[in-house]
Amino acid sequence: xxxxxxxxxxxxxxxxxxxxxxxxxxxxxxxxxxxxxxxxxxxxxxxxxxxxxxxxxxxxxxxxxxxxxxxxxxxxxxxxxxxxxxxxxxxxxxxxxxxxxxxxxxxxxxxxxxxxxxxxxxxxxxxxxxxxxxxxxxxxxxxxxxxxxxxxxxxxxxxxxxxxxxxxxxxxxxxxxxxxxxxxxxxxxxxxxxxxxxxxxxxxxxxxxxxxxxxxxxxxxxxxxxxxxxxxxxxxxxxxxxxxxxxxxxxxxxxxxxxxxxxxxxxxxxxxxxxxxxxxxxxxxxxxxxxxxxxxxxxxxxxxxxxxxxxxxxxxxxxxxxxxxxxxxxxxxxxxxxxxxxxxxxxxxxxxxxxxxxxxxxxxxxxxxxxxxxxxxxxxxxxxxxxxxxxxxx
Amino acid sequence: xxxxxxxxxxxxxxxxxxxxxxxxxxxxxxxxxxxxxxxxxxxxxxxxxxxxxxxxxxxxxxxxxxxxxxxxxxxxxxxxxxxxxxxxxxxxxxxxxxxxxxxxxxxxxxxxxxxxxxxxxxxxxxxxxxxxxxxxxxxxxxxxxxxxxxxxxxxxxxxxxxxxxxxxxxxxxxxxxxxxxxxxxxxxxxxxxxxxxxxxxxxxxxxxxxxxxxxxxxxxxxxxxxxxxxxxxxxxxxxxxxxxxxxxxxxxxxxxxxxxxxxxxxxxxxxxxxxxxxxxxxxxxxxxxxxxxxxxxxxxxxxxxxxxxxxxxxxxxxxxxxxxxxxxxxxxxxxxxxxxx
Numbered sequence: 238x239x240x241x242x243x244x245x246x247x248x249x250x251x252x253x254x255x256x257x258x259x260x261x262x263x264x265x266x267x268x269x270x271x272x273x274x275x276x277x278x279x280x281x282x283x284x285x286x287x288x289x290x291x292x293x294x295x296x297x298x299x300x301x302x303x304x305x306x307x308x309x310x311x312x313x314x315x316x317x318x319x320x321x322x323x324x325x326x327x328x329x330x331x332x333x334x335x336x337x338x339x340x341x342x343x344x345x346x347x348x349x350x351x352x353x354x355x356x357x358x359x360x361x362x363x364x365x366x367x368x369x370x371x372x373x374x375x376x377x378x379x380x381x382x383x384x385x386x387x388x389x390x391x392x393x394x395x396x397x398x399x400x401x402x403x404x405x406x407x408x409x410x411x412x413x414x415x416x417x418x419x420x421x422x423x424x425x426x427x428x429x430x431x432x433x434x435x436x437x438x439x440x441x442x443x444x445x446x447x448x449x450x451x452x453x454x455x456x457x458x459x460x461x462x463x464x465x466x467x468x469x470x471x472x473x474x475x476x477x478x479x480x481x482x483x484x485x486x487x488x489x490x491x492x493x494x495x496x497x498x499x500x501x502x503x504x505x506x507x508x509x510x511x512x513x514x515x516x517x518x519x520x521x522x523x524x525x526x527x528x529x530x531x532x533x534x535x536x537x538x539x540x541x542x543x544x545x546x547x548x549x550x551x552x553x554x555x556x557x558x559x560x561x562x563x564x565x566x567x568x569x570x571x572x573x574x575x576x577x578x579x580x581x582x583x584x585x586x587x588x589x590x591x592x593x594x595x596x597x598x599x600x601x602x603x604x605x606x607x608x609x610x611x612x613x614x615x616x617x618x619x620x621x622x623x624x625x626x627x628x629x630x631x
Numbered sequence: 632x633x634x635x636x637x638x639x640x641x642x643x644x645x646x647x648x649x650x651x652x653x654x655x656x657x658x659x660x661x662x663x664x665x666x667x668x669x670x671x672x673x674x675x676x677x678x679x680x681x682x683x684x685x686x687x688x689x690x691x692x693x694x695x696x697x698x699x700x701x702x703x704x705x706x707x708x709x710x711x712x713x714x715x716x717x718x719x720x721x722x723x724x725x726x727x728x729x730x731x732x733x734x735x736x737x738x739x740x741x742x743x744x745x746x747x748x749x750x751x752x753x754x755x756x757x758x759x760x761x762x763x764x765x766x767x768x769x770x771x772x773x774x775x776x777x778x779x780x781x782x783x784x785x786x787x788x789x790x791x792x793x794x795x796x797x798x799x800x801x802x803x804x805x806x807x808x809x810x811x812x813x814x815x816x817x818x819x820x821x822x823x824x825x826x827x828x829x830x831x832x833x834x835x836x837x838x839x840x841x842x843x844x845x846x847x848x849x850x851x852x853x854x855x856x857x858x859x860x861x862x863x864x865x866x867x868x869x870x871x872x873x874x875x876x877x878x879x880x881x882x883x884x885x886x887x888x889x890x891x892x893x894x895x896x897x898x899x900x901x902x903x904x905x906x907x908x909x910x911x912x913x914x915x916x917x918x919x920x921x922x923x924x925x926x927x928x929x930x931x932x933x934x935x936x937x938x939x940x941x942x943x944x945x946x947x948x949x950x951x952x953x954x955x956x957x958x959x960x961x962x963x964x965x966x967x968x969x970x971x972x
């Protein structure tokens with residue numbers, strides 16, 4: 238402090254002249270020491286605080302230095318960007334090093350996205366993607382109004398529109414497209430979207446059933462959840478696609494993709510039920526008791542008091558389940574359905590594109606696609622979490 | 632509980648019995664005609680045999696045979712629904728009636744025919760295990776591979792055949808095994824082993840993937856028998872005949888020099904063999920429940936066996952597989968069709 242003191246005068250006030258010791262204005266804060274600001278200080282505070290931190294920083298930096306240049310060279314510098322067939326990506330005298338073969342991904346992009354969906358009809362798939370995107374944004378973005386309409390659109394309207402669009406109704410001028418022709422990103426998205434749209438309501442019902450006081454509902458829910466959770470998804474898919482046709486006459490057999498979709502939806506529901514149950518149990522008992530004290534019947538209590546709170550706190554977990562489900566859809570390949578990964582797999586063995594780096598490029602493309610999708614989902618879950626944390630503090 | 636289980640079992644049995652009954656009542660050919668399309672079990676992805684192209688259309692030698700059957704029945708190569716089947720569910724799919732014919736590079740073996748309830752109709756591709764080595768190794772025969780390290784995929788018949796062959800020829804073997812075929816070839820390409828072994832058709836497609844394809848040669852020895860052909864359900868001889876003779880018709884067409892390009896001229900030919908094949912003489916198509924110009928339609932749309940071979944796996948394709956065992960019997964191969972008469 239730099240407050241001035243009157244050394245010459247006496248500290249005892251004389252007469253009625255008050256002595257002013259109090260400063261009228263605040264003193265400006267002096268700048269922090271130079272060792273505490275700027276990028277160097279930031280680095281010291283965050284990266285080099287102690288022996289362990291220093292060690293980790295060095296190791297990670299070394300790892301990055303070791304991996305990144307090679308990766309960048311492979312993915313961008315040495316990469317082949319255009320070409321019609323394997324000639325573009327093979328090793329020649331003039332080009333001894335070949336990086337990623339993006340020409341292959343570019344040529345097969347249509348196949349990776351739509352599978353064998355007839356080319357003149359592919360606009361229908363594009364429309365589906367757009368409608369789905371709109372639904373997701375409307376439902377998830379906090380700024381947009383009328384969530385009730387959004388939910389109605391997403392859980393009722395969209396499935397019907399998608400069915401009409403993708404499968405086709407000849408009466409409406411949309412020719413019928415066999416699901417055996419579907420493939421690529423379309424199938425991956427359809428599988429996960431159906432899984433998500435079905436599993437959420439079904440999971441809530443199962444979770445309520447499991448906590449219900451009615452023995453029949455409880456027994457059914459517990460049996461279903463425990464049975465499905467005790468069996469791997471691959472087994473469910475095999476049962477649906479290999480066992481079912483042996484018992485059911487061929488004219489009653491559901492479509493191959495539909496069988497897989499049912500398997501995935503039921504499988505995801507069991508997991509969703511457990512996530513929702515965790516939310517139901519996390520609510521303080523007082524919420525239930527309060528609702529009951531108000532005389533609300535069971536349905537209203539759940540709809541107005543319990544579920545809104547329970548679902549809100551489980552959103553991060555629900556999204557987590559969706560991420561797992563999205564990646565699990567790659568398993569449909571075991572029953573001969575061409576999802577995105579399988580489409581890449583089929584294209585990479587085509588001799589027309591046989592070159593040393595084609596397979597790697599295909600897998601890199603798949604990794605990028607899955608990473609972007611999953612990262613967006615987990616980003617959303619984190620935002621929701623942050624918002625909820627803020628609300629809780631209030 | 633017990634009665635419930637009994638009831639459920641009874642219902643399941645009754646249901647499967649009606650299924651079996653429904654299948655027996657109607658012949659496969661009639662069922663296919665009624666559906667309006669052929670359901671063909673195909674490989675989910677094998678270079679040259681069954682693979683979707685950039686537009687998603689199926690192409691390959693096996694795929695062509697499926698289309699040829701569709702042409703024989705409907706005179707339309709697009710009336711096929713391809714059902715990609717994994718190695719695990721292919722036979723179930725055939726037994727359950729999900730597919731009408733299975734053309735999925737299945738190896739014709741005795742146990743498959745005697746115990747799986749299916750019947751192979753012929754061989755549309757004679758495959759067998761072979762070796763690939765670097766040219767710089769200066770090896771001309773598999774018998775010179777004693778002491779060589781061989782890259783092979785783990786847990787396959789390929790691995791067993793390899794061990795058998797080396798033991799039978801008293802050669803020292805150093806196998807280097809990998810879990811997937813991709814890893815196996817990558818290791819060979821990186822120089823981990825002297826030789827690489829898999830089915831001969833696979834060797835050609837893998838070689839294209841090598842960093843320097845011209846540095847590698849495929850050795851002439853074939854050490855195993857892998858006759859690949861279509862399979863149908865047992866118990867429907869009419870359908871068996873049809874699938875069998877579609878292949879034979881294409882082989883006969885090649886033998887007689889009937890091609891996609893000249894089939895219309897050949898129809899006017901005076902050669903009695905050609906006349907019988909193309910349906911200008913006799914009623915061979917009708918005897919199978921088809922029209923008499925069934926073989927004409929096949930050649931017109933799909934070409935003869937040789938054309939299909941060259942287009943998909945031979946000189947006209949990137950694979951460039953030599954005809955070898957798959958040449959006509961008149962040219963030193965094994966493709967031989969009984970006469971149409």
